[in-house]
Amino acid sequence: MEPVFEFPIDFAGIGTSGQTGRTRLLHEQLRAAILDQRLRPGVELPSTRRVATAYGIARNTVIAAYDLLVAEGYVVTHAGAKATVADLGARPANKTARRSPRLEDDRLSPQWRLPAWTTTRYAADTWTPGFQLGTPEHRYFPFDIWRRLLTRAFNPRRPASFGYQDPHGRPLLRTAIAQHVSFARAVACSADDVIVTSGAQQAFDLLARMLVTPGRTKVAVEDPGYPPLRTAMAAAGAQLVSVPVDDEGLCVDQLPNDVRVVYVTPSHQFPTGAAMSLQRRAALLAFARARGAVIIEDDYDGEFRYGNRPLDALQTLDRDACVLYVGTFSKSLFPSLRIGYVVAPAWAREALAAVKQCADTTGNTQVQDALAQFILDGHLARYVRKMRKLYAGRRATMLDGIQRELHPWLEPIPSEAGIHLSARFKDTANASLFIAKARQHTPGALPLSNFAMARDYAEGIAFGFGCIDEAGIRDGLQKLRRSLRR
Amino acid sequence: MEPVFEFPIDFAGIGTSGQTGRTRLLHEQLRAAILDQRLRPGVELPSTRRVATAYGIARNTVIAAYDLLVAEGYVVTHAGAKATVADLGARPANKTARRSPRLEDDRLSPQWRLPAWTTTRYAADTWTPGFQLGTPEHRYFPFDIWRRLLTRAFNPRRPASFGYQDPHGRPLLRTAIAQHVSFARAVACSADDVIVTSGAQQAFDLLARMLVTPGRTKVAVEDPGYPPLRTAMAAAGAQLVSVPVDDEGLCVDQLPNDVRVVYVTPSHQFPTGAAMSLQRRAALLAFARARGAVIIEDDYDGEFRYGNRPLDALQTLDRDACVLYVGTFSKSLFPSLRIGYVVAPAWAREALAAVKQCADTTGNTQVQDALAQFILDGHLARYVRKMRKLYAGRRATMLDGIQRELHPWLEPIPSEAGIHLSARFKDTANASLFIAKARQHTPGALPLSNFAMARDYAEGIAFGFGCIDEAGIRDGLQKLRRSLRR
Numbered sequence: 001m002e003p004v005f006e007f008p009i010d011f012a013g014i015g016t017s018g019q020t021g022r023t024r025l026l027h028e029q030l031r032a033a034i035l036d037q038r039l040r041p042g043v044e045l046p047s048t049r050r051v052a053t054a055y056g057i058a059r060n061t062v063i064a065a066y067d068l069l070v071a072e073g074y075v076v077t078h079a080g081a082k083a084t085v086a087d088l089g090a091r092p093a094n095k096t097a098r099r100s101p102r103l104e105d106d107r108l109s110p111q112w113r114l115p116a117w118t119t120t121r122y123a124a125d126t127w128t129p130g131f132q133l134g135t136p137e138h139r140y141f142p143f144d145i146w147r148r149l150l151t152r153a154f155n156p157r158r159p160a161s162f163g164y165q166d167p168h169g170r171p172l173l174r175t176a177i178a179q180h181v182s183f184a185r186a187v188a189c190s191a192d193d194v195i196v197t198s199g200a201q202q203a204f205d206l207l208a209r210m211l212v213t214p215g216r217t218k219v220a221v222e223d224p225g226y227p228p229l230r231t232a233m234a235a236a237g238a239q240l241v242s243v244p245v246d247d248e249g250l251c252v253d254q255l256p257n258d259v260r261v262v263y264v265t266p267s268h269q270f271p272t273g274a275a276m277s278l279q280r281r282a283a284l285l286a287f288a289r290a291r292g293a294v295i296i297e298d299d300y301d302g303e304f305r306y307g308n309r310p311l312d313a314l315q316t317l318d319r320d321a322c323v324l325y326v327g328t329f330s331k332s333l334f335p336s337l338r339i340g341y342v343v344a345p346a347w348a349r350e351a352l353a354a355v356k357q358c359a360d361t362t363g364n365t366q367v368q369d370a371l372a373q374f375i376l377d378g379h380l381a382r383y384v385r386k387m388r389k390l391y392a393g394r395r396a397t398m399l400d401g402i403q404r405e406l407h408p409w410l411e412p413i414p415s416e417a418g419i420h421l422s423a424r425f426k427d428t429a430n431a432s433l434f435i436a437k438a439r440q441h442t443p444g445a446l447p448l449s450n451f452a453m454a455r456d457y458a459e460g461i462a463f464g465f466g467c468i469d470e471a472g473i474r475d476g477l478q479k480l481r482r483s484l485r486r
Numbered sequence: 487m488e489p490v491f492e493f494p495i496d497f498a499g500i501g502t503s504g505q506t507g508r509t510r511l512l513h514e515q516l517r518a519a520i521l522d523q524r525l526r527p528g529v530e531l532p533s534t535r536r537v538a539t540a541y542g543i544a545r546n547t548v549i550a551a552y553d554l555l556v557a558e559g560y561v562v563t564h565a566g567a568k569a570t571v572a573d574l575g576a577r578p579a580n581k582t583a584r585r586s587p588r589l590e591d592d593r594l595s596p597q598w599r600l601p602a603w604t605t606t607r608y609a610a611d612t613w614t615p616g617f618q619l620g621t622p623e624h625r626y627f628p629f630d631i632w633r634r635l636l637t638r639a640f641n642p643r644r645p646a647s648f649g650y651q652d653p654h655g656r657p658l659l660r661t662a663i664a665q666h667v668s669f670a671r672a673v674a675c676s677a678d679d680v681i682v683t684s685g686a687q688q689a690f691d692l693l694a695r696m697l698v699t700p701g702r703t704k705v706a707v708e709d710p711g712y713p714p715l716r717t718a719m720a721a722a723g724a725q726l727v728s729v730p731v732d733d734e735g736l737c738v739d740q741l742p743n744d745v746r747v748v749y750v751t752p753s754h755q756f757p758t759g760a761a762m763s764l765q766r767r768a769a770l771l772a773f774a775r776a777r778g779a780v781i782i783e784d785d786y787d788g789e790f791r792y793g794n795r796p797l798d799a800l801q802t803l804d805r806d807a808c809v810l811y812v813g814t815f816s817k818s819l820f821p822s823l824r825i826g827y828v829v830a831p832a833w834a835r836e837a838l839a840a841v842k843q844c845a846d847t848t849g850n851t852q853v854q855d856a857l858a859q860f861i862l863d864g865h866l867a868r869y870v871r872k873m874r875k876l877y878a879g880r881r882a883t884m885l886d887g888i889q890r891e892l893h894p895w896l897e898p899i900p901s902e903a904g905i906h907l908s909a910r911f912k913d914t915a916n917a918s919l920f921i922a923k924a925r926q927h928t929p930g931a932l933p934l935s936n937f938a939m940a941r942d943y944a945e946g947i948a949f950g951f952g953c954i955d956e957a958g959i960r961d962g963l964q965k966l967r968r969s970l971r972r
Contacts (some may be wrong), residue, residue, distance in 0.1 A: 107746070107780050109699045109722075112837040127646035138648040143640050151633045159953065160613035162624040162820040198684060202846035209721070213595045214700060228844070235695070235844050236595075260593070294593050334648040336851035351598040358714070358721050360688035364850050365822035467645065 004046040004054045005030075007038050008449040011055065019061050026057075027065040034074050034085055035111065036234045038453050041087035045075060111235065129467035131476060132444035133271065133420045134300070136466040138334050140386065145379055146370065153369035161365050167357035168349075169196025169341070170368040176375035177327070177341050184384070185302055187315045187325055189343045195352050198363050200300055200328035200340040204229050206355045207296055207324055208236035210348065211261050215239075219261040222250055224451035226270045226298070229263055242453040245269055247414060249276030252283040261294050262287070266314055267302040271451045271462045273415030273422045278311055285314065288322040295323045300418075301331040303384045306392050307416030321345035329371065331419060331466070332384050339363065339371060391419055394465040394473060401477035402463075409434055409484065410461070419466035422448060424459070431459045434484065441480040490532040490540045491516075493524050494935040497541065505547050512543075513551040520560050520571050521597070522720050524939055527573035531561060597721065615953035617962060618930035619757065619906045620786070622952040624820050626872065631865055632856065639855035647851050653843035654835075655682025655827070656854040662861035663813070663827050670870070671788055673801045673811055675829045681838050684849050686786055686814040686826040690715045692841045693782055693810055694722035696834065697747050701725075705747040708736055710937035712756045712784070715749055728939040731755055733900060735762030738769040747780050748773070752800055753788040757937045757948045759901030759908045764797055771800065774808040781809045786904075787817040789870045792878050793902030807831035815857065817905060817952070818870050825849065825857060877905055880951040880959060887963035888949075895920055895970065896947070905952035908934060910945070917945045920970065927966040 009029050011022055033039040048066060052059040066083060069075040076086045129135065155161065168174060174191040181187040197203040211217065214237025221230055223242040230240055241259055244251050250264050262284065266276035276284075288295050297314045315325040328340035344352050356362070374380055398421050402412050409430055410423035425431045431447070438445050438461060448460040465473060495515050497508055519525040534552060538545040552569060555561040562572045615621065641647065654660060660677040667673040683689040697703065700723025707716055709728040716726055727745055730737050736750050748770065752762035762770075774781050783800045801811040814826035830838050842848070860866055884907050888898050895916055896909035911917045917933070924931050924947060934946040951959060 107778065108696055108834065108837050109703070112696045112841055127649065129645050132649075135649050138645060139642055141642070141648075143642060147637045147640060150636060154629050154633060156625055156627070156629060159615050159624060162627075162822050163613065163618075163621050163953075164821045198846035198849065201844075205845050210594055210598045214723075217595070228847075231844050235841075237700075292593065335650045336648050336848070338846065338848065338850045348594065351594050355598055355721075358687075358717050359691050359845065360684035360824065361714075362822070362824065363684065364824045364853050367850050367853065467649075 004050050005033070005039075007033055007453060008447070009055060010450065011057070019058060019064075022057055022061045023064040023068070026051075026055075026061065027068045030065065030069060031074055034069075036230055036240060036453075039085045041085050043085045044082040045084065047082070128443070130444035130472075131442040131463045131465070132467060133446060133462055133464040134331065134335070134466065135444075135464060136331050136334060136419055137387065137390065138467070140383075140390070141334065142379060142383060146374065149370040149373045149377075150366060152373070153366040161369065165362040165365055167195075167353045167362055169194065169362065170365060170372060172376070173368045173372035176372040178343075180375050180380060181325070181327060181343060183381070185299060185313050185316075185327075187313050187343055189315075189325075193343050193345075193349070195342045195344060195349065195356060196363065196368060197340045197342060197356065198360065199330055199335070199338045200298065200326050201228055201232070202356075202359070203326045203328075203340050203342045204232040204296070204298075205235070206352060206359060207326075207342065208232045208238065209359075210351050210355050211294055212236040212238045217261060218256065218259045219263065220250075220255055220259045221263050221453075222265065222269060223453045224271055224448050225263070225453075226265070227451060229298070230453075233261075233263075240453075244454065245272060245274060247272075247274050248280050249274050250280065250284065252280050252287060255287055257291060259291070259293055261296065263296045263298065264314070265298045265300065267299050267305070267310070268415060268418035270298075270300065271420070271422055271446070271448055272413050272460070273418060273420065273462075274413060275311060275416055281311065281314055281317060285317055285320070285322070289320045293322065297323050297325045299325060299327050302327070302417065303332045304388050304391050304419060305417045306388075306395060310417070315343060321347060324348060332380065332387075333371075337367065337371070339367065391465065394468070394470055395421060397470040397473045398463060398465050398477075401474055405477045405481040406484075413460065420462050420464040422460055422462040424448075425461070428459045435461065437480055437483045441483055442476040490536050491519070491525075492940070493519055493938065494933070495541060496936070497543070505544060505550075508543050508547045509550040509554070512537075512541075512547065513554045516551065516555060517560055520555075522716055522939070523726060525571045527571050529571045530568040531570065533568070614929070616930035616958075617928040617949045617951070618953060619932060619948055619950040620817065620821070620952065621930075621950060622817050622820060622905055623873065623876065624953070626869075626876065627820065628865060628869060632860065635856040635859045635863075636852060638859070639852035647855065651848040651851055653681075653839045653848055655680065655848065656851060656858060658862070659854045659858035662858040664829075666861050666866060667811070667813060667829060669867070671785060671799050671802075671813075673799050673829055675801075675811075679829050679831075679835070681828045681830055681835065681842060682849065682854060683826045683828060683842065684846065685816055685821070685824045686784065686812050687714055687718070688842075688845070689812045689814075689826050689828045690718040690782070690784075691721070692838060692845060693812075693828065694718045694724065695845075696837050696841050697780055698722040698724045703747060704742065704745045705749065706736075706741055706745045707749050707939075708751065708755060709939045710757055710934050711749070711939075712751070713937060715784070716939075719747075719749070726939075730940065731758060731760060733758075733760050734766050735760050736766060736770065738766050738773060741773055743777060745777070745779055747782065749782045749784065750800070751784045751786065753785050753791070753796070754901065754904040756784075756786065757906070757908055757932070757934055758899050758946070759904060759906065759948075760899060761797060761902055767797065767800055767803060771803055771806070771808070775806045779808065783809050783811045785811060785813050788813070788903065789818045790874050790877050790905060791903040792874075792881060796903070801829060807833060810834060818866065818873075819857075823853065823857070825853065877951065880954070880956055881907060883956040883959045884949060884951050884963075887960055891963045891967040892970075899946065906948050906950040908946055908948040910934075911947070914945045921947065923966055923969045927969055928962040 011025055048059050048062040051062045074086055075083050077083045174194040177194045178189050178191045217238050218241050219233045219238040220241045220243045222245050243254050249269050315323045325343040329337050402410050402423055411426055412423045435447050445461055445463045497511055534545050534548040537548045560572055561569050563569045659682055660680040663680045664675050664677045703724050704727050705719045705724040706727045706729045708731050729740050735755050801809045811829040815823050888896050888909055897912055898909045921933050931947055931949045
């Protein structure tokens with residue numbers, strides 16, 4: 001069956017039972033596609049009948065979803081013509097249109113009338129660790145040391161530490177981060193180059209706001225790639241340009257010349273896991289130099305590398321001050337710490353601090369002070385070393401399991417870093433069955449298409465091994481194999 | 487001497503010695519004025535000679551500052567004509583113009599090319615408490631209880647608390663905040679209505695992004711008012727409308743009809759301290775109802791009230807779901823905690839969570855969990871009660887000191903809440919001398935004009951009493967009096 005949209009529609013989210021749930025899912029995914037321009041203004045929507053057939057859902061479900069989009073102004077209809085995607089930029093206020101009051105209110109800025117991705121995929125306290133991507137192990141974290149440092153950070157004799165702070169981040173933490181990335185990633189920087197953020201996501205959001213001129217700036221993103229980055233760029237008014245990735249990372253030769261910002265995950269492409277080759281790195285830097293473009297290098301799990309000598313970071317190779325390096329402690333420590341950072345060239349630093357100050361002034365001071373001491377006392381380096389060993393074991397088990405148990409279906413994508421592993425389907429005809437079974441037996445594993453914008457992306461699946469031990473990995477993969485054999 | 491700009495220019499910032507420092511200060515303040523449209527596009531700049539004379543600085547200093555503004559594109563010159571403020575909205579990329587590489591780079595989005603306010607006024611660890619505004623006392627904070635709760639929040643048996651979280655904030659904290667504002671401020675809400683932010687500044691920034699359609703939405707702000715709120719609104723592309731305040735708060739009858747968002751500090755106007763009268767509150771709600779406008783109610787220090795029965799919050803009086811109530815723990819606990827919140831009506835909630843998720847996903851989980859327990863165990867209520875008594879004493883000392891020591895110069899502005907107190911000059915001719923002396927003897931006190939957009943605002947001064955004890959207040963005010971008498 002030929003797909004009717006050039007991107008996957010997933011009917012397996014939360015709260016999807018019944019027609020109402022499926023209507024909501026279809027509506028939300030189409031809306032998201034309109035908002036991030038996978039569905040461009042003026043494009044005709046396929047007929048409700050065709051969509052219903054393609055996805056095996058009731059036609060009324062599709063009609064209801066389309067009606068919502070029309071009511072909200074995302075889709076326009078003309079008598080005797082097919083429904084087309086509205087031009088949101090030019091959309092006039094439409095007070096008389098029917099609308100869903102829960103989802104839309106004309107007091108909201110158009111781009112936020114319908115949240116494209118929110119509040120559906122977070123960890124409740126009943127959450128169970130499994131094959132989730134990007135969730136590290138927390139059980140071996142040195143809680144006692146951390147608690148002691150955090151306790152010490154509340155020092156009543158330092159009155160200034162309770163007041164408002166420098167938007168660049170706490171000075172000692174900037175020093176510690178500079179030391180950490182210089183050592184762990186050979187990133188050339190000093191404390192002055194570092195700006196502390198509330199996780200990598202805030203780094204992306206601040207960079208988007210700082211670099212994008214709404215409606216004008218073209219931003220190239222990896223496809224498949226990291227959706228929250230796309231959201232931040234789209235929210236800032238960027239024109240997103242999808243660029244494919246292969247086993248050497250971003251296909252640099254497919255970058256349009258007028259792209260001003262290029263987002264890449266060179267150490268460990270998200271989600272495929274591929275490392276960007278040195279040739280591609282050089283080509284990307286040459287592109288940036290020639291075109292005056294800026295590169296955002298997202299090194300989200302670069303601390304965990306299992307191969308030989310790692311490739312240099314783009315930031316290390318950069319001679320033209322065009323790389324903005326983004327790091328995070330979400331993988332090396334844990335995500336709910338919410339500390340990330342940007343290593344920024346001089347031209348960007350003050351503007352970045354200004355956006356940070358506008359956005360939230362600073363993050364929590366005591367957590368920053370504790371983390372600074374944690375790094376400077378050598379605890380981070382020790383912990384990363386220990387976890388690298390642990391993750392290396394889990395990764396070997398995962399790779400072995402995929403090759404031994406799942407070789408009829410999967411071909412691992414070469415990768416040397418991080419806390420997840422991806423594989424391609426040998427026969428994409430089996431993809432949807434495989435994904436359905438994986439949802440049951442390796443919960444948290446995700447289809448690569450979840451991260452894709454283009455339709456022709458060769459389908460695969462990503463398994464996280466950050467928060468599951470070797471026995472759990474073996475067990476999950478065996479159960480998956482047995483279930484597939486049945 | 488007639489002022490040459492319709493807003494004050496301050497030459498007393500950090501790093502202002504010598505001509506370079508003064509050039510930088512003048513340049514930054516003019517740029518800030520252009521960015522927030524106190525200097526509107528097309529306005530002619532006064533001659534460098536006139537500026538030099540007016541502020542008693544070298545003409546070369548003014549020429550250098552103007553040159554920078556021209557180089558950066560903020561000011562345009564035409565042969566034989568005066569320099570005029572550029573139209574930033576329509577500014578074409580100007581690659582051939584001379585530019586200052588430290589301050590501008592055409593890779594930056596135009597609005598962030600020159601940070602309007604950043605990194606100059608933060609607390610270094612050498613900072614000394616004095617008459618600063620908005621800086622609360624920290625010495626009586628129950629550090630032991632807090633450390634214990636924070637230590638407990640790191641619970642390895644709750645794996646989900648180390649992962650990514652709901653962008654609305656931790657469920658227990660939302661419950662605790664709902665309980666706190668219901669009790670302390672009679673704000674009608676449940677946990678579902680609460681969204682946790684990284685301080686009030688993030689609340690303003692998220693609301694700005696959510697409510698403002700760039701270039702279209704008019705946002706009314708108090709004048710004088712809180713500059714970081716204006717920055718967030720301007721960054722989102724709002725058209726700022728300055729509306730005067732008097733001793734009853736915002737002059738509601740001066741709101742233009744096409745304003746879509748109105749920002750107010752009704753409990754304790756920042757910086758004048760005036761409480762908004764009930765008549766004005768009713769008028770503002772009627773305005774919002776009639777015009778479909780939204781009200782942002784900033785209740786930054788509403789926990790500290792010293793008068794009779796406090797006036798109801800706008801949120802409490804609202805029957806049309808048009809009030810977004812913003813609270814913070816920066817005054818009731820301490821600013822570097824970085825926790826604030828929005829109590830939002832249903833129509834705004836999901837969009838707000840979506841912007842939050844785009845902005846930084848969430849704040850630090852363990853700090854949120856500790857704060858939740860701190861509130862639910864009654865520690866916040868106890869601490870606020872204790873501090874209210876302490877601040878009431880300081881406030882009485884401050885008021886007494888102003889009336890006893892400074893009555894020849896100052897007339898206090900009636901006020902019943904908060905941790906600062908403002909007063910008007912009886913004779914504005916003395917204002918600059920007074921301010922210069924105050925800078926020396928009551929460090930941290932600020933001229934009200936620092937917060938004003940309009941030029942005709944009756945000048946005054948604001949003294950904080952959050953982080954200085956009664957002896958310090960008496961001492962500072964006496965020294966100031968003696969110095970003025972000399």
